[in-house]
Each structure stands twice: as structure tokens, then as C-alpha cells.
Amino acid sequence: MKDTTTIASEKEILPHDKPAKKWSVKAAFNKFGPLFGLIGLSSILAILSPSFLQIDNLTNIARQSSINALLALGMLLPILTAGIDLSVGSILAVSIVMAGLVSVTWGMPPLIGLIVCLAVGAIAGLINGLLLTKLRLPHPFISTLGTMNVFRGLALILTGASPIFGFSYLMNYTGQESIGLIPVSFLLVIIVYVIFHIFLNRTSTGRYIYAIGGNKEAARLSGIPVDRVLITVYTLSGFMAALGGLVLIGRTNSASPIAGLTYELDAIAAVIIGGASFLGGVGTVWGTLIGVLIIAVLRNGLNLLGTTSDLQTVVIGAVIVLAVYVDVLRRKKSGK
Amino acid sequence: MKDTTTIASEKEILPHDKPAKKWSVKAAFNKFGPLFGLIGLSSILAILSPSFLQIDNLTNIARQSSINALLALGMLLPILTAGIDLSVGSILAVSIVMAGLVSVTWGMPPLIGLIVCLAVGAIAGLINGLLLTKLRLPHPFISTLGTMNVFRGLALILTGASPIFGFSYLMNYTGQESIGLIPVSFLLVIIVYVIFHIFLNRTSTGRYIYAIGGNKEAARLSGIPVDRVLITVYTLSGFMAALGGLVLIGRTNSASPIAGLTYELDAIAAVIIGGASFLGGVGTVWGTLIGVLIIAVLRNGLNLLGTTSDLQTVVIGAVIVLAVYVDVLRRKKSGK
Amino acid sequence: MLLQVKDISKSFSGVQVLHDINLDVEEGEVHVLLGENGAGKSTIIKILTGAYTKDKGEVWWDGKVLNVTRPKDAIEAGIATIYQELNLIPELSVMENIFLGHEKKRGSKYSLLDRKQMRKDSKALMERLGQRVDPDELIGNLGVGQQQLVEIAKALSLNARLIIMDEPTSSLSASEAEQLLLTIERLRKEGITFIYISHRLEEIKRIGDRITVLRDGANVQTVPVDTTSIDQMITLMVGRSLDNKFPKIKFDKGKEGLRVENLKLDPESESINFTAYQGEILGISGLVGAGRTEMVRAIFGADPKASGNIYIFGEETNIRHPQDAIDAGIAFITEDRKEEGLFLDQSLIFNKTIAKLNRVKSKGLISVSAQQKVADNYVKELKIRPNNVNLIARNFSGGNQQKVVIAKWLFTEAKVFIFDEPTRGIDVGAKVEVYNLINKLVESGVCVIIISSELPEILGIADRILVMHEGKITGDLMREEANQENIMKAATGG
Amino acid sequence: ACNSVEKESSAEIKETDESYKFGAVLMTLNSEYWKIQMAGAKDAAEELGVEVSFLGPPEETQFEQQVKMVEDHIATGADALIVAASQPDAMISVLNNAHTKKIPIVIADADVNFDDKVTFIGTENYDAAKLGGDYLDELLNTGDKVAIIRGQSGSKLHDERTKGFQDALKDKNIEFIVQDAQSDRVKAVNIMENILTSNPDIKAVFATSDEMALGTYTTLENKNATGIHLIGFDGTPDGLQAVQEGKMLANVAQNPYQIGYQSVQSAYKAKKGEEVEKRIDSGALVITKENVEEEIKKVNGYLNNMP
């Protein structure tokens, strides 16, 4: 007996039949669906406001979208696992406040401040992950609703509720500077998105994230270390919130304990507008980016048009519903 | 056919043993679990603060809990169907603002104001229901996130963002008056809770709500009018938000367009602390009431103790996590 | 003629799966739908009941055109359905499930529920099916078999004239299946009509009156059961005859593959010991709830065990999670594909590769071209249809979904394969493919263990048969000595 | 604290009947502005030997929680109430309840239309903002464009500040671009970016609170538009520092310390049956390079005294 335990023989490794042409068109349509929404929206705004397409304004949009881009990318992971992270806004606050304490109040080197910022975010996310998996809490909605309060309270207590300002160049760099015309924060966004794309599609952990969202029990029985993956997911979500916080430091040259209030809602909206499903297992990095841009373009455009914030609220609410509805139609057309 | 290919015989088909007695104990424990939490919490507070058990303070708690009690009861329905309603705070705002416009600004009779308030809430809820079912939106999180913005924006636009005040006695009655020692608003809560208890347990629509949360596809295939039930659910949730708004009018003798911000979070927390499951199909009216009281007692107690809001925020967050964890433990002990 | 289906067609996203289907069902008969996996049986049923909408064609019911746009229409017309996947609400009680959608009220449509009456009626209905169940028990606390009976009670409570059953026995133990067949026979005598789908041909022989055979979404023929042999059924179904339903190849017994020593699921239970070898197929038989699934789940690390040592090819392993088991070279094909096997919204290729992603990596990353290379492995051999590796699992027929799960585990190249009811819901032709594949596995040196509740299957393919009773091994029979009687004897405790 | 005979005897341990317990409810405790108000209140309390317990919701929008906090102060037997209501009209009912229990009520920061109050102590926002406008007046030409970044539309405070500022510049025929940044620093950054894109020719910006002013400055700096005059409002430590560093042309400082201090003083007087003025203007000051040092010293002094 040959001690090969595989039953795959050479002949089985046939070239894969190219899937029928229409499938790939569908796939493309599915992938780029929200993009059409973004293009449509931008066209309307370009007509309504002459400033909209100016280079200056495009860099505005890039800059204004970057914090949400980072938070939404983090949020994509829990949502892919059929979870959610409501605490990202509070994690952002506690991370930047700690960075401020370390690098401004206690006068430590800026690099340490930067590391502390990201580490605090990751640790806060880790706590979310541990609560969920080790306490076997039924749903992250509730654990992150809890930590949303806890982290916010901590940020307030740590600072005695006062914002910290006067950050050094290094700490402000990401949020403040541009390389040529492109804001550093947006470059960061692009880099992180590419990394996450590779992570989600080309690594085991990435694929496991989709598997867990699809069927947690089947994932466990397929040998997927479910708890470890979930802990990774929430840790990364916390880390991304802190990265968003780093940009916020630069944009405001300050760290306020009340920063990031309700940021979770924008992040969730972006992920869902970008085509991800609350039921888990469905969603992409690029869809999320488009979701982020749709929201950012909308806010920017409404500002340019001088709309009141009340009307902006209405329009953004309507666009959230509309974007998801268009997605529903598209999926239906391309065959459930 | 003789060649039976199975190994069954008549005698194996044993009558199913009556489930052991412990089931009913389990059930009771499951039902009253959160109650122990409430009693424990109250005992601690009674020791820490002499004012806590005074009649005066107990009526405070009754009064202070009633708005969240009404919203949470409404929220229970979507959660039972494995959904959610993020828009209740905004519905509250748009309902009371409309009531204010009608009965104060336009000077119509107070009864009309009252009807308008409740009708607007129900209609807003109906819109949520229709969006979810008719547009086939994948999850109410997104539709109600959208309408949360839309309704809030409308409330602001309708009033030019200023609160309306000067309501008549009738409009203020529910939120302001007491019958003997008991606040009318709390009486209202008790009545509505009893009605909902009967509705959920003794009517077919009530049972359908649980069925849809348990297994939507199975419910559909059993001939349950799933869409109609879901529309009812969101309409009722909107109606309850407006009822909560009516109490708020009385409590503040005013209708502010920024009323009800983040109320959805307290309502959700109460429902979940009360033992309902995000996955649908599990949860009771009385559990919800206990969840509401736990939150109210906690806030009241922390105020009596003069705790700062930062610390309150931390404690409330921790209690949310703790309450759910205790529930997990309890369920585990009582056999999954 | 109670029901007439005329020229029904249906396509999903441009792929036509039903072509002008016709079906006549006489009052009082058990009408069987027969066809390979993916032939379109479930699709027809779902069209009849309003779960899907048809593209074209008509349904006649009791001499009139029946327009079904939603499940309620069919139910109101008197058609009750037990779908391939159970449709009960675990959080509701037996009584509530039985009367779900047609509750008894105390008065008008708008009154409160009459729970007393429903409790009484559901008790009576279950007793009519030979079950004594507390009507207030939650469905989630019942076994699959009893759940299936609750579904039937539900159909009866509707006073349905036609009950449709889509593979009702595939997830039942033998005794539960037997109970079901007896019930159908009895109800048929009471005048109820059935449409019955099953891949267990013996069952069809026993209770069917006429068979309508489908192939690739089209009618083949309608024949009376009496004059049709099982072999003829197979020929009609697959378009050719199958000379050997159990293609058994004898290999030499090799090294020890899996050895289980002193396995205890909980500290008080008696210990389990057995060894499976290369070159043999070890079958495990037993009655309902004999504890076979529980035992292998413990071996695989899916559930915790109290104690016990497990050796893989002589090497001791410490398995605490499924992950450990997979690393040790064990594959476990679970009995419940939907809950425990499949990622329904992911593609075939995703499902297939997920348990062993290292095989499609290059330079540490999952590579598209590596995936392309292995895409068709097993898909052809298992005749997974349609042969589209990008189709999401949900859109495969039940039997083909089962094959996807098998493909997933084959892909792990494990050294020990444990199959729990591997041919559940698989058509006769495909079963042979699965057996051939298992033979291939054995030939390549894999140690194979198969749990099956179908006696002919276990007798047909196993080299050695362990019999379990109440969590203990009560029999160890070589192929030559095994027969229905001695298995039965061991299964009932000797 | 009441003058019953039994209380008298037990009061001997408590020194005198002066050991009052006051309950304060502020719009929030989570900002420097409110912390300075607390500092003023605490200093007054110390001087008078009374105790003040502070409550405030996490966010200024949570006005219903303020109502609950007043109720809870009443339940613990507060001898007087100091209330800074974020939705003044919403507070009237509960204040009436307190009044029927004979608890004196001092209104701080934002006036409440409630006849039985002891007094109102706060900034006259319209006048204060007008001072800011006046200061800017000579630096502008007729027909210039000026942006106003304001807090939540509909908020009375911000309405008054916007109006006061605009009225000061009436004669200049200024084109105002008013946008609402809801008192949020990040929103102000974004909005200022967008304003600069659509109206690059603006000459000055007035922000109706310091949070927004500081956000605005970040944008001006990043877009190299520091030539645009910036005027803030509140006089928070950060705002003052910005004036000192020349980032802000001027800052209209309120006097939250005085508001807090006078509130406690007034409550005490009311308790003692002394006469209290019905309305106390805590004053406002335009802070510029000239007087900023002094102001910073003052404010730091307040904050350092915080426990």
C-alpha cells in the first residue's frame, strides 16, 4: 500500500470550467453596485454645486471621510461575523485620551503616545472579544453596548472631562499633513484597505471570518478556532477605532473625552450601504469604502449647498434606506 | 411488503416520558431570574442610601421609569421577531412635536393633540414596517437607522428646532398627575403591560410574533401573514414611543425636537436585561418591566448617592454586561 | 382527480430547472415523486404550496384552477406540506406548533386563543399518531422523530385532504421511520391523499400506489408501484440500470487506524473501546438514540468527554476541539448538513476548501489559481449538480448539498473518516458514487467508519459492524456473520 | 435643616443650622465650562460652610435626565436647588413641584420662565456676542463676507449669540454664511473646510462656542488661511490659550465662575430669608491679546482649586 493518503489523482485536477459568462457579469455588478450609487450621487452634486468637483473639494472629501473609513473598516469585521461593535466611538475616545495623557500631560515622547493610542484601542477591542467569547454572552450588541458606556466613562474620568491639546508634530502628522495633494490620512486609508482586502480574502483567518458569519457551528466543526477568530475580530475593530482616533487627533489637534460620540452609527451605515449583510458572511472591503464615500460626499455636498443640519439629517437618513433598497433591487435582478 | 429494511418494531415506540418536574422549576427560574437581580440591586441601594426606600423616592422611581417602560415594551416586539427599532427616540420626538404644533401652536383642542401624538407615532412605526416588508430591506437595523435620522430631522424642521411649551391640562395629565400616591404614568404602564401580556400570549398575532422570531421561513410556510405581523409590530413600537412621548410632554410640559435622543439604547438594554434574546423568539413582558426597573433603580440610586455622571456611565455599562452574563449563567445552570 | 399539475416550468436566475411538468394525483392514493438529486422534486412541491412562484403552467385542484401565491392559499385549499427541512418553531410548544396559523379561538376571529381546546386536540392528534406528548412541551426539547410527528399532527389538524411529504424519513431513525409509514398507511385508509418523496425505494414499494418519475426537471413516466420493481425504478430514474447497489471491494486489513480506549462521555457511563483498521470499512449500527452520534462527536472533540484515550495510527492524541481532531487527521461528516455542515451563503468552492485552506495557498496566501486547480476535484466524481463551483450552497438541491459536505471533508485528506449517515437524502445512483469514493478512500489507506441507520447499507458496505445500545458497544460482527437478526439482537441490548 | 425643635437639638453636633445641603443640576459635568461653574459654586460653598451636591447628565441633550436629577435631589432632602437647564421650558413642571415643597430655586446660566425662582444668574448672550461683533467691526469693510459657525439650530443660546453678533455688524452690510456644527469640534473642522472651498473670500469667522472655534482654527491653519479673523465664545482655557498664541483674534469670555459662585451665594441668602436681586448679569468680557494673560491666570486659579 502506497502510504499516500490522498485520493486526488492528477486527472482530477482538471482545468476548472470557466463559469458561464453571465455569472462574472453578475459578480461584477454585485461588487460594483454601490459604486454606481456613488457616481450617481456625485454627478448630481457636481451639477448642483460648482465647487464640488474642484480639486480642493475632492481633497476635502478624502480628508473628511478618513476617520469614518477607518472605523467602518474595523466595523466590517464584526458585521461579517454576524456581530456588531457599538463601542468604537468610545474606544476612539479612550485611546486618544490615553495618548494625550501620555504624550502631552506626562510629557513622554510622541512615539510612545502613538503606540499607546493604538495599543489602548486594541486592548479595548480585546476586552470586547473576551467578554463575548469567554463569558459566552449571547450577542455582541449587548456586550459592546455595555463597554460603550464603560469606555466613555473611563475617558471622562481619566481626563476629568477636559480635552487635551497641544500634540506634537508626529502625533498630528497623520491627521494633518498631506503628501502632495493627497492627505496622509487618506493614504493611510488606502493602505489599510489594501491590507484588509488581502487579509480577508487571502488568509485563513480572513476566510474564517466569513465562515463564522455564515454558520458558526459548522465553522467550529470544520476546525475553525471560532473564539480566537472572534477575539481577533473585535481586537482589530478596536485597533481601527484607535487609528481613526489618531487621525482625529491630527484633525483637531486635540483629544477630547467626548470625541467619537455616535460614530458607530456612521460606521455601521457605511458598511451596510457598502453591501454587507447584518446576517453575516457577506460584505467586502471595497464596498465598505464606497459606503464611506457615499456618506462623506453627501455630507460635503449638502454643506456646499448650504443646507441646514436638520435637512442634512433627513437626507442622510433617506439615503441610507435608499442605498440599501437599491442593493436589494440589484440583487433581485441579478437573481436572488 | 415483508422485507422490512428497518430494524424498528412496535415495542420501541415508547410513549414519550413526561418531562421531569424540574422543567417547571426551570421555567419559573427563567421567568423570575432578572427579578432576583432587581431585588439584589435594590437591597444594596437601600443600605447605601437612607432615602432610597422612602415612599417619595419609590414614586420617583415609578415616575422616572415610565417613559422607558413604554418604549421598552414597544421595543420588545421587534426584538421578539429578531429585529430592532432604532428609531423610537426620533418617533417620540416627531410625535410630541406634532402634538405641540396642533394643540399649542395651532390652538386646536387638546384631545386632537393627544390623538395626533399617538397617530403620528403609529404612522411613523407603520412606515418602518412598510419599508422593512414592502421594500424587502434585509434588516430593520438599517431601515430604522435611516428613519431615526429622517424623523429626527423632520421634528427639527417642523419646529425650527425650538421646543414647544404651554400644553393644556389634558395633554399634561398622564405625565404629571398622580392618583393617590401612584403616578398616572405608572398606572398607564401597568395597564399597557397587562394588555401586552394578553396580546402576546393569548392572541394569534401575539404568538405569530414569537413564531416569526423563532423561524421566519417556517412561519411563512405555516401560512402566517409574516409581513402583516411585522407591520403590526413596528406600528405598535411606534405607537408606544408616542405614548412614551405623551408622558414626556407631561413631565416637561413641553415638546422638544431633540427629545428622546439615545432612548433606543435604554429601551434595548431593558429588553435584553429582562431576558429577551436578540436572536428572536424569546422574551416576556414582565422580564422587560424588570429590565426597565433595574435601569431606573440604578440611575436613581446613583443620583441619590451623588455619583458623577462619568462614574454612572461606567457603572451602567458594567451592569448591562453583568446582567446579561448572570442570565447566561442562570440558563446554563438550568440546563442550556 | 384531486390534483392536476399542467405544464409547469420554473427557472432560477436563467437556469431552467422544471420543463413542462405534468402530474395527476388521484384522491386517496399515495403518489410518489421519484428522481435523482436535483431532478426538481422539491421545486415542484414548493410551487404547489406557494413557497415559490411558477413561471408557467396551471394547477387544478378538485376540478378547479387553484391559484396559489402564498403558503396560506394552499393550506386553506386543504394541502398540507412537510418540507424536506423541518419547519417548526423551537421556541413554541407542541400545541402552538400544531395549530400555528390556524389557532382555535374562543369565539370570533378576533377573540382570544382557546388554549384548553387546542391542548385537548393536540393531545388527541398526537395520540392518534401513537405518541403521548405534553402539549405544552417546547418543540426544541423533542427529538427529530417526534418533531416529524408533530408536523404530521399539524397537517392532520388542518383537515388536509392532501399531505405532501418531502423525504420525511431521511432524518428519522429506523423505528421512527417505521412509525411514520404505519401512520401514512392508516391515514390513507381514512381517505387522505399523499404525495410522497423519498430516496428509500423499499419504502416506496411498501406504501406507494403510483410513481411519477422525473429526470433533469422533466417528466419521464408515471407507473403503478405494483408492477414496477425496484430495479425498474432505478432505471427510470437514472436512465440506465444499476447492476450493483453496493459495489463492495475487499481489501486486506492493514494497520490500526483509530483506536478508542476507555472513552467515557460522562464519568458514570461505561467505557467504550474499539479499533478501526486500514483496509476495512467499520460500520456502526444501532437504534434511535443508541448514542452513536454522541460517541463520535466526543471522539472528534465536538462535545466534551469525561475521559478516554484516542490513538490515530498508533499515536496518542489529545483532542479537545474539532481543530485538534482535524490536525490529527480525522474528518467527521455530520448527520445534519444544514446546521453543522454547510455555509449556505458561500460558494461550493468556499465550502469545499474551508477546512483545509493550506491546500490552496501559495507563499502563505490563499491563491485564486490554486483554488481553480482543485475546484473540480470530487465535484465530478460525486456528480455534484449543477457543476458550478461558484454557486452558493443554498441553491443546490438537498442531496447535492450533502455531496458538497462530503467534498469538503474529502478535501482535508484526512487519515480517518467518520461518516454519520452519509447518504441521507442522496439518490440511489449517487449513493453508489459515494460508496465508490469510500472504496477509493479505503484503497488509499484511509481508515473509514460509517454510522448508518439503514440496515441494507450497513450490511452492504461494511466489513465489520459495531452495534450500539444505550451508549455501549453491544456487538462486534464480521461482515460474513452479520445479518438483520443478530444486529437487531445486539441493538436491543442482547 | 428645617427649624423644628427636634432638629435643633440634633443640630448642635452640626455646629449651626448653616450646614445646608444644596442640590445642583448642571447641563452636563463633562466640559471645562461647567467645571469652572462648579469651581465657583464650590468656593462659595466653602466660604459659607454649606454642602453642594452636583449632578448632570453625560450630554447636554439629555434634558429629561436633568428633570430626574432634580427629583432625586428633592428626594434626598436638598435645602435649595441650583439649576442650569439645557431645555429651560422642560424644567418648569418639576421646579413647580420643588416650589410647593418650599425649596428655594436658583436658576443658573440659562433663564427659566418660572416666576418663583430666587434669581437668575447668567450671561446676557445677545449682549455678549454683540461685544464680539463690535470688536471686529473696525477690521471689516462694507460688503465683506463673514462666516458664523453656530451650535444646534433652535438652541436659544446660540440663536441669541448669532443674532447679537450679526446686529453689531448691521451697518456694514455684511454677507453672513451661517452653518450649524452642533457644538462639535470635528464637525466644525469639516464645515470650515467646506466653507473655504465654496467661499474662499471670507474675511472673518465667529464661532458661537470655543469647541467649534478651536475646530475652525485647525482648518484655517491647515489651509493656510490664518489671515482670516477668528472670534470664539466661552473663554475656556483652550480658547484663551488660542488667543494668547495669536490663533484667535478675540474670545468673548463668559464668567462661569461667577455664575457658580453667585448661585450658591443666592441660594444661601434665600435660605436665610435675605433679599436677592431678581436677575444677576454675570458679565462678559472680550478677551484679546491685551488682557489674555490676566484672564488665564484667573481661570487657572479656579480650576486648580478643583478637588
Ligand SMILES: Nc1ncnc2c1ncn2[C@@H]1O[C@H](COP(=O)(O)OP(=O)(O)OP(=O)(O)O)[C@@H](O)[C@H]1O
Ligand atoms: N433557489 C434556487 N436558486 C437556484 N437554483 C435552485 C434553487 N433551488 C433549487 N435550485 C436548483 O433546482 C434544481 C432542482 O432542485 P430540487 O431541490 O427541486 O431538487 P430535488 O429533486 O428535490 O433534489 P433532492 O433529491 O436532492 O432533494 C437543482 O439543480 C437546484 O440546484
Ligand SMILES: Nc1ncnc2c1ncn2[C@@H]1O[C@H](COP(=O)(O)OP(=O)(O)OP(=O)(O)O)[C@@H](O)[C@H]1O
Ligand atoms: N430522536 C430522538 N428522540 C429522543 N431522544 C433522542 C433522539 N435522538 C437522540 N436522542 C437522545 O440522544 C442520545 C444519543 O443520541 P445520538 O444522536 O448519539 O444517537 P444515534 O445513535 O446517533 O441515533 P440517531 O439515529 O438518532 O442519530 C440518546 O441518549 C437519546 O436520549
Ligand SMILES: O[C@@H]1[C@@H](O)[C@H](O)OC[C@H]1O
Ligand atoms: O453657555 C454655555 C455655552 O457657552 C457652552 O458652549 O455650552 C453650555 C452653555 O450653557
Ligand SMILES: [Mg+2]
Ligand atoms: Mg429535494
Ligand SMILES: [Mg+2]
Ligand atoms: Mg446519529
